[in-house]
Amino acid sequence: MTDVVVIPRATISRLPVYFRVLMELSHMEVSLVSSDELAARSGVSSSQLRKDLSYFGEFGIRGAGYDVGFLLQKIREILGIHREWRLVIAGAGKLGTALARYSGFAQHGLEVAALFDIDPGKQGKMTGKIPVLPMEDLTGFVQEHDIQIGVITVPAQAAQGVADLMVRAGLKGIWNFAPVRIEVPDDVIVQYEDLVVGLLTLSHHLSRRMR
Amino acid sequence: MTDVVVIPRATISRLPVYFRVLMELSHMEVSLVSSDELAARSGVSSSQLRKDLSYFGEFGIRGAGYDVGFLLQKIREILGIHREWRLVIAGAGKLGTALARYSGFAQHGLEVAALFDIDPGKQGKMTGKIPVLPMEDLTGFVQEHDIQIGVITVPAQAAQGVADLMVRAGLKGIWNFAPVRIEVPDDVIVQYEDLVVGLLTLSHHLSRRMR
Numbered sequence: 001m002t003d004v005v006v007i008p009r010a011t012i013s014r015l016p017v018y019f020r021v022l023m024e025l026s027h028m029e030v031s032l033v034s035s036d037e038l039a040a041r042s043g044v045s046s047s048q049l050r051k052d053l054s055y056f057g058e059f060g061i062r063g064a065g066y067d068v069g070f071l072l073q074k075i076r077e078i079l080g081i082h083r084e085w086r087l088v089i090a091g092a093g094k095l096g097t098a099l100a101r102y103s104g105f106a107q108h109g110l111e112v113a114a115l116f117d118i119d120p121g122k123q124g125k126m127t128g129k130i131p132v133l134p135m136e137d138l139t140g141f142v143q144e145h146d147i148q149i150g151v152i153t154v155p156a157q158a159a160q161g162v163a164d165l166m167v168r169a170g171l172k173g174i175w176n177f178a179p180v181r182i183e184v185p186d187d188v189i190v191q192y193e194d195l196v197v198g199l200l201t202l203s204h205h206l207s208r209r210m211r
Numbered sequence: 212m213t214d215v216v217v218i219p220r221a222t223i224s225r226l227p228v229y230f231r232v233l234m235e236l237s238h239m240e241v242s243l244v245s246s247d248e249l250a251a252r253s254g255v256s257s258s259q260l261r262k263d264l265s266y267f268g269e270f271g272i273r274g275a276g277y278d279v280g281f282l283l284q285k286i287r288e289i290l291g292i293h294r295e296w297r298l299v300i301a302g303a304g305k306l307g308t309a310l311a312r313y314s315g316f317a318q319h320g321l322e323v324a325a326l327f328d329i330d331p332g333k334q335g336k337m338t339g340k341i342p343v344l345p346m347e348d349l350t351g352f353v354q355e356h357d358i359q360i361g362v363i364t365v366p367a368q369a370a371q372g373v374a375d376l377m378v379r380a381g382l383k384g385i386w387n388f389a390p391v392r393i394e395v396p397d398d399v400i401v402q403y404e405d406l407v408v409g410l411l412t413l414s415h416h417l418s419r420r421m422r
Contacts, residue, residue, distance in 0.1 A: 015411070094309035098309045108407055110232065149415065181228075191409050193353065194227055194315070197223065198402050200223060201224075203321070206400060208383045
């Protein structure tokens with residue numbers, strides 16, 4: 001019944017690490033791995049690893065460890081990467097283009113199909129193999145190319161307008177990097193990404209140590 | 212005894228939102244705010260807000276709400292932004308320069324002092340007011356300019372070398388965007404930032420809805 005389990009973000013944040021380690025093991029043709037080894041390679045404690053994986057049912061083979069291929073498949077399913085997701089990015093500035101070039105996405109079945117910008121100077125260019133298109137073409141593009149997720153990297157004051165455009169285009173998932181809350185209908189999921197949070201978390205821990 | 216409380220990342224992730232809302236109220240010369248209003252403006256439930264703030268002791272004034280100035284000061288302290296932090300960024304690619312230009316940092320007392328890159332073609336340029344310097348100057352720069360935090364945006368295969376350089380330079384906090392574990396001494400804190408995690412969290416929730 002994995003579809004009634006809501007997995008904590010902290011656990012989800014470790015799944016890509018496990019996934020990457022398992023992919024490496026798979027490339028090395030290792031088919032079974034102990035929880036101790038998988039934990040050590042992932043940089044977490046064995047108890048943390050077992051707790052994280054316990055959300056997804058019984059994975060381990062008692063006494064033999066985890067089946068690498070089976071575990072890879074389960075993590076793929078949990079993360080929704082047993083299927084492909086196609087994204088568009090609104091905002092072809094530094095952050096938008098950095099995301100478009102980010103090699104980690106393809107590896108997880110996430111494909112950036114196009115960037116959109118209001119600046120005619122940016123339109124028509126390519127970021128790698130990804131075109132930069134006029135913002136007004138977003139709706140048509142989303143509908144023609146079976147896009148599910150929109151990424152917002154425009155300035156804060158433009159974010160709500162872009163979100164409205166994405167909702168009208170039929171996108172059901174929005175990943176918002178603009179440092180502002182956006183209003184969307186209930187059937188649209190917004191994931192906020194504030195780049196400052198990681199740094200504030202770090203400074204919080206640093207300042208506790210430095211007292 | 213706030214220094215023995217370890218605040219959950221989920222709570223910390225909401226503090227910058229509260230902080231931003233409180234800053235707006237402060238600019239509007241509002242000095243008291245109810246938990247309902249602060250919650251609504253922050254996009255969380257009142258019970259979530261009260262739970263988050265309860266980690267930091269008794270903030271509310273019964274019947275009157277929260278004192279905006281006092282709450283701002285407490286959040287500043289908790290996040291370690293009652294003091295300034297100075298950062299250097301290793302890697303002057305798209306992501307490094309996007310971070311250097313990110314306006315959210317200055318607002319939290321986080322100052323990017325310089326970017327470093329091994330590419331002579333990038334060295335000598337400016338990202339806004341921030342210089343791009345040769346990587347071999349990092350150690351001297353960190354020691355001369357009282358830098359506490361290093362940010363890694365170089366490719367995965369170069370990350371450990373850069374981390375070693377940062378540790379030798381005396382940095383005690385590293386914010387790592389490279390999708391790879393790095394080894395550091397126990398007195399150095401590493402915060403991992405994997406850009407794919409937010410997107411995988413979103414796709415996890417989307418795929419549950421779309422089943």
